[in-house]
Amino acid sequence: MEIDWSINDISEKREPEFYVFYSSASWCGPCRRFTPSLVSTYKSLREQGLDNFEFILIGSDQTNRKMQEYMVSSGMEWPAVRFNRRNDRMLRQFGGRGIPCVAVADRNGRVLFHSYRGQEYLGPMDPLEKFIQVVYLTQRVGQQRSDPASQQVPQ
Secondary structure, X not given: OOOOOOOOOOOOOOOOOEEXXXXXXXXXXXXXXXXXXXXXXXXXXHHOOOOOEEEEEEEOOOOHHXXXXXXXXXXXXXXXXXXXHHHHHHHHOOOOOOOOEEEEEEOOOOEEXXXXXXXXXXXXXXXXXXXXXXXXXXXXXXXXXXXXXXXXXXX
């Protein structure tokens, strides 16, 4: 699989309701064990037509090349940013003391679910499972709002 690293025109796309930030690295054994579950979730949701979210990799690899190789070999088809000193402050809220780490934020940047509760590590599945529930719920609510028949009161 080849990832298109070119800049795409996103002016036509609506902003996602949710962002799933995944802190990971190719050299991290637990990350490599969790990544297939994350990729499978992403692909399954997309195949079901759910598009109110975006995943973003926060890579801790030493080079962009290693990060890109990790993404391609793992099937990650989403945007990525490499964690470094320049973007440390901005990305800190979406990371934790260790990886793998998943943080789910709304479009305003408010963190909804996280792999860490304070100093306690919950693991990456905890926020991912909560995200899946919320993304299905918001999709269902959105469909009901757009379907006038579902808004009529039975007589």
